[in-house]
Amino acid sequence: DTAVSQTPKYLVTQMGNDKSIKCEQNLGHDTMYWYKQDSKKFLKIMFSYNNKELIINETVPNRFSPKSPDKAHLNLHINSLELGDSAVYFCASSRWTSSYEQYFGPGTRLTVT
């Protein structure tokens, strides 16, 4: 069983398009996250949600909008895609906001042309 899953695994799209990445966790965790890993491999947190409530928003452009329909899902919608949005996006979850261990999904490689 996959603990944290993301779809799609690869996403290629043109500038200006709107796209979504879905994330689901079956661990029963309360907290979910989105991270971005750029071409230089630095991994940075974007958002965290606890029980569908936004906890962390790390100065991410408004074009990025996370949506948590329930605590098992955290989707990332990106409007007006730009070349600089090309990266690998990782979803993660943890039991609660202060848990030591985060479980990461396999990543979604987004390429904007």
Place this chain on the structure above:
Amino acid sequence: DAKTTQPTSMDCAEGRAANLPCNHSTISGNEYVYWYRQIHSQGPQYIIHGLKNNETNEMASLIITEDRKSSTLILPHATLRDTAVYYCIASIAGSNDYKLSFGAGTTVTVRA
């Protein structure tokens, strides 16, 4: 969060212990040391964490110096599957805005 410094890369031989150093000289008293690793094209994986005492689990051991300014992650018997980027992170846990800040990490290559 305290800044951590790690070597850019290191090699180790399969079957031998791999000792990965990390400096965190500005760590505060309530910051834990966490280790994660990222195998190529996969999401990061939690390894271990500690505050003051040495810690061991099924994956690794964590040795923290008495002054807490540095630590060493030990993979007791490295295998080829341990080839990955290893991240040492110092962060406060136990708060609602606790977050992990990943640096560049150490690229560890285990050679047969």
